[in-house]
Amino acid sequence: NAGVTQTPKFRVLKTGQSMTLLCAQDMNHEYMYWYRQDPGMGLRLIHYSVGEGTTAKGEVPDGYNVSRLKKQNFLLGLESAAPSQTSVYFCASIGGSTPYEQYFGPGTRLTVT
Amino acid sequence: GNSVTQMEGPVTLSEEAFLTINCTYTATGYPSLFWYVQYPGEGLQLLLKATKADDKGSNKGFEATYRKETTSFHLEKGSVQVSDSAVYFCADNHGNNRLAFGKGNQVVVIP
Numbered sequence: 001n002a003g004v005t006q007t008p009k010f011r012v013l014k015t016g017q018s019m020t021l022l023c024a025q026d027m028n029h030e031y032m033y034w035y036r037q038d039p040g041m042g043l044r045l046i047h048y049s050v051g052e053g054t055t056a057k058g059e060v061p062d063g064y065n066v067s068r069l070k071k072q073n074f075l076l077g078l079e080s081a082a083p084s085q086t087s088v089y090f091c092a093s094i095g096g097s098t099p100y101e102q103y104f105g106p107g108t109r110l111t112v113t
Numbered sequence: 114g115n116s117v118t119q120m121e122g123p124v125t126l127s128e129e130a131f132l133t134i135n136c137t138y139t140a141t142g143y144p145s146l147f148w149y150v151q152y153p154g155e156g157l158q159l160l161l162k163a164t165k166a167d168d169k170g171s172n173k174g175f176e177a178t179y180r181k182e183t184t185s186f187h188l189e190k191g192s193v194q195v196s197d198s199a200v201y202f203c204a205d206n207h208g209n210n211r212l213a214f215g216k217g218n219q220v221v222v223i224p
Contacts (some may be wrong), residue, residue, distance in 0.1 A: 042215055058211070
């Protein structure tokens, strides 16, 4: 049981490049979330999903897209990266017998130059 | 909407000292309240929770009581260890199990 995994762990992009971050969970959780963490800002919700095939906007969705084609995977896309998207990105999931507890992945550190 | 506010700034203290981190919330209704901890280089982990007024969450020597009258959920530990050095986040739930996090407090425990 790997919990929540994220790939890649680190990435450096140039302005205007695109990339996809992958989040996978093996706990059969319904809900999944993408956050970004910036110094002094805490965690801010980008997008979330309440089940396979669904997505919804969070607090800071601009510049990002997401897809949840399979229940276990939640993809975060950056179509045209900007330096303001330099951050640490965390994926989380929730469900099952612990409905109040979000399980977090280890994070992806993204730098946009 | 819901929001949580944590006290400003990092917290530095000596081993075996008493730790308090303040958290207040503004919410319509009675949200569930949480403390999450982030150790260096890792994602967040749930430390403790309280789902209704007057509940006390506790784990690993940490405690927090859901106080409706002061809209607070302060985190306390009586005797901290070096291994407690981490960032601590207060959070409340919105709906669809979405969490709103405070800005976090860096805690540094000096031997």
